Ligand code: ADP
């Protein structure tokens with residue numbers, strides 16, 4: 001589903017930084033990959049390159065057979081296939097939950113209002129907040145807002161879902177409800193790339209764990225391998241700090 005070959009991404013403010021350095025990986029359909037690593041290691045940049053919020057400087061990225069770095073590829077088309085959920089929810093504050101989830105369905109997917117409304121209720125059922133359809137985001141808890149953000153991404157019927165620290169901004173008591181929604185998605189076969197510090201989620205749900213540091217993938221393995229036998233010194237150090 002996702003094939004990344006030798007991508008590089010540099011930033012030049014204030015001096016040259018390799019946010020991604022020769023990153024390659026293959027992610028199969030239905031696979032759940034958890035990306036971990038210290039702050040500044042390139043995790044967000046990696047996700048953002050997968051949906052073209054950032055453009056890699058060089059290398060190749062194929063998503064479901066589409067070469068997303070090919071200048072002739074329609075970026076909006078790519079974004080329709082790749083859903084993204086951020087730490088900070090990013091809901092439209094002046095729109096209701098229903099409007100937030102309907103908007104792209106109607107504008108981008110050109111669904112009739114009746115169809116997008118029905119789809120929105122189905123998704124709100126899925127994330128457990130059908131009763132919140134007509135309220136504004138500010139009237140919701142952080143966990144509820146994040147579930148709306150997930151429903152909104154799913155409304156586009158993406159082939160891949162990217163999550164960038166989706167529970168990091170939440171009060172601890174709300175982390176579980178968001179992870180539960182993500183676990184359900186994983187069980188249903190969604191292809192997911194998840195940046196998270198929730199190692200319980202990684203253990204339980206991930207097919208593979210990727211460890212990044214200084215813009216490089218330093219280790220890839222199953223959770224069993226990773227948490228018990230990682231030989232990479234920096235990965236061991238990182239784990240000892242967060243576990
Ligand atoms: P992580 O998500 O693992 O914390 P990031 O991908 O956000 O890491 O950042 C990787 C590196 O790229 C860091 O050194 C960061 O400062 C730098 N970086 C990321 N985004 C930008 C940007 N828009 N401008 C300049 N530097 C950036």
Ligand code: MG
Nearest residue numbers: 043044045164
């Ligand atoms: Mg980040």
